[in-house]
Amino acid sequence: MAETVSWRPRAADIPAQPGVYRFTDERARVLYVGKAKNLRSRLSNYFAPLSSLHERTRRMVLSATNVEWTIVGNDFEALQLEYTWIKEFDPPFNVQYKDDKSYPYLAITMGDDVPRVLVTRNRNLPNARYFGPYSRAWAIRDTVDVMLKAFPMRSCSQSVYKRAQQTGRPCLLGDIGKCAAPCVGRVTLEEHKSIALDFASFMAGNDSRMLKSIRERMARSAATQDYESAARYRDQIGAMETALAKNQIVLSDDVDADFFGIAHDELAAAVQQFVVRGGRIRGVRGWVVDKELDVDLGGLVESVLQNAYDDTSPPRDVLVPALPEDSTVLEEWLAQRRRLGARVRLRVAQRGEKAALAQTVETNAKNALLLYKSKRSGDFVARSQALADIQEALGMTEAPLRMECFDVSHLSGTNVVASMVVFEDGLPKKQHYRRFNIGETTDDTDSIYQVLKRRLAYLAAGSAVPDAAAAELLVGTNEEMQVDAVEPPAASAKFAYPPQLLLVDGGQPQVSAAQRALEESGVSGIQLAGIAKRLEEIWLPNSDFPVILPRNSDALFLIQRLRDEAHRFAIAHQRQRRSRDVSSVLVTVPGLGPARIKAILQHFGSVARLRTASVEEIIQVPGVGASTAAAIVEKLTRPDLG
DSSP states (O other), X not given: OOSSOTTOOOGGGSOSSOEEEEEEOTTOOEEEEEEESSHHHHHHHHTSOGGGSOHHHHHHHHHOSEEEEEEOSSHHHHHHHHHHHHHHHOOXXXXXXXXXXXXXXXXXXXXXXXXOEEEESOSOXXXXXXXXXXXXXXXXXXXXXHHHHHSOOXXXXXXXXXXXXXXXXXXXXXXTTSSOOGGGTSSOHHHHXXXXXXXXXXXXXXXXXXXXHHHHHHHHHHHTTOHHHHHHHHHHHHHHHXXXXXXXXXXXXXXXXXXXXXXXXXXXXXXEEEEEETTEEEEEEEEEEEOOSOOOHHHHHHHHHHHHTSSSOOOSEEEOSSOOTTHHHHHHHHHHHSTTOOOOEEEOOOSHHHHHHHHHHHHHHHHHHHHHHHHHHHSHHHHHHHHHHHHHHHTOSSOOSEEEEEEEEEETTEEEEEEEEEEETTEEOGGGOEEEEOSSOSSHHHHHHHHHHHHHHTTGGGOSSOOHHHHHHTTTOTTXXXXXXXXXXXXXXXXXXXXXXXXXXXXXHHHHHHHHHHHHHTOOSOEEEEEETTTTEEEOTTOSSOBOOOTTOHHHHHHHHHHHHHHHHHHHHHHHHHHHHHHHHHHTSTTOOHHHHHHHHHHHOSHHHHHTOOHHHHTTSTTOOHHHHHHHHHHHTSGGGO
């Protein structure tokens, strides 16, 4: 492979100033847009030896035929120009967004002579105030229906409003008290606009002030024996409290902020945005990001915020999982997006109620990413295409209807375990999962070799029952080879069913170890491959270069899910082993019974925290004295137990 591309510009020709660059192909199509504080330093990274580049970066550089740059005055101008070019050219190697324009908003058309409230997905209504976004249109319609009892403003279309004016009769909403009926003069246009302003103020978070004001009006009306008005205010208060009950109070009343959670892997990211106004969650938004190049969390945050506030105004506080490199420049850009021109603070929540909510948002993002990947691999058509693509990419004679994946997990070389997960027809077959305990091993490759030798023993000579050599390998391994709470392994014909594809988590070294075990077993007809985690490359035995599946392919998503499931299953078993090991050690401490051991483990929350705890920390557990705590520390810090 060549050191770099032939069209690389001379380093002396690239300015060492801030600017924006774009890579183009032979048809002058823009492939990627980026910004840099120092163009020469940044672009030199793309023209390093091709073998050292990230796979997707290498693919972009090889697809391009030219790079252009524009010098700007400062970092802020670079950010603005980068944003403009990305929106204009939609480069395929920049972060791609999905489902970010489909969320409903509540809008109040304050610019109209007779303001109207409506649920819309159109963000371009003139002089309208928007609230949201909301995840479900029916949910905000329910809220509007309740709010109209408290703020009876117009919600009808223009044609309905004109017809009521012409006939002198209001529509049904006017008759049932959900509209003040300005169309027939029941209230003046100024009075109706005041109702609309109160509605907007309430939705903006001033709900406590509004409730207090209406309660005072109700009390005054009752004091003057105006019971009809008092009853109307009472009903209004009830409607407002019903609407507030739909919005969970999460923070102080004066908090206006957007919380972003991002869960990402090598190929995709899921974003969740919680809109908090007046201390309440006013809207939730989520979308999926396709990653082409290797973007870190800070870079994702910058791109996500540019997309989120493309056509809307940010609040004064934006809380994110990580700060981008140019956070102050991004704050300046966000401040310009605010209608009031006030400062925007970009922060990471560290502690307290905001950190708790940020954790909730992140959890939602993780679930959204998992759901996105599950849907991709769970659809029948997508699964069929994925299996066909895997067959073609790996040069297999038949589609891999049964795939097995192996992963190794350990804690600093101790409690080494492995997992085997099975997918049939592209779906998990959990009753066929297996778990392995590994007594002695030198490294991950040796662990893979041992596990594959055990597993392949069942397939030796094409027999459903292990032969003598295989039986010798499995002596005393009832605990070492466990089933996921379904069936014993000894005579399982299903365990002897051969896979078409056998995957290991790792690159060429792990594949070589697995190949050695496969050759020694004498089993044939099984395709072997490894998946390298960082670059999502598929390695085949005796191959100098990996197989690269397309970034958005269903095949890669299916293999990813198989690898991730094997990793999850191995980690879960390893944690169980660690907890069981510590519990067995604590049993030997005089004065500790099952109840106190459970209380100790619950107090510290994890085995790792207990192992590093001091005597003073352990005696904080009810019922544990100084001598017992000292004995626990002595037991857990012995070298043979680390």
